[in-house]
Amino acid sequence: MTVTTSSTSTTGVTGTTAVPGTTGSGAAGVTPAAPTGPAVPAGGGSTTDRTGARTPAAAGEIGDARRLIDDLDERIIGLIRERMEVSDRIQRARIASGGRRVHLAREMEVLRHYGDALGRPGTDLAMTLLELGRGRI
Numbered sequence: 001m002t003v004t005t006s007s008t009s010t011t012g013v014t015g016t017t018a019v020p021g022t023t024g025s026g027a028a029g030v031t032p033a034a035p036t037g038p039a040v041p042a043g044g045g046s047t048t049d050r051t052g053a054r055t056p057a058a059a060g061e062i063g064d065a066r067r068l069i070d071d072l073d074e075r076i077i078g079l080i081r082e083r084m085e086v087s088d089r090i091q092r093a094r095i096a097s098g099g100r101r102v103h104l105a106r107e108m109e110v111l112r113h114y115g116d117a118l119g120r121p122g123t124d125l126a127m128t129l130l131e132l133g134r135g136r137i
């Protein structure tokens with residue numbers, strides 16, 4: 001199944017773009033443009049492009065900021081992978097010494113660290129990082 005979203009550039013050109021992960025084939029997840037959506041949002045107003053902006057200036061700013069976010073996300077993913085490797089190394093050492101994979105007291109420290117820094121979503125993030133490191137328990 002392919003889900004498409006309607007988009008209209010600030011130049012008024014309307015097309016469709018596949019939502020990532022919803023295409024059955026195609027590496028880039030992009031389907032050929034086929035005009036479907038309205039050129040003007042329901043309820044009036046100016047045109048929007050794929051950023052949701054209503055002006056070219058805002059679209060440019062959002063596009064620039066999204067590139068920064070994509071770069072940050074790539075670095076975050078790299079750090080997460082690095083964390084997983086270090087976590088695996090610790091667990092192997094503990095298991096080889098006769099200990100258990102999981103060390104709950106340490107997990108509490110990690111959860112508190114993220115919770116103190118980022119609040120409840122930080123605790124959730126730490127739970128995910130721990131799961132990535134040692135699997136589900």
Ligand SMILES: O=C(O)C(=O)C[C@]1(C(=O)O)C=C[C@@H](O)C=C1
Nearest residue numbers: 087090091102103106107133134
């Ligand atoms: O610090 C440890 O002892 C680890 O094994 C690493 C780690 C983690 O990913 O932070 C993973 C599993 C443990 O249950 C606790 C923490």
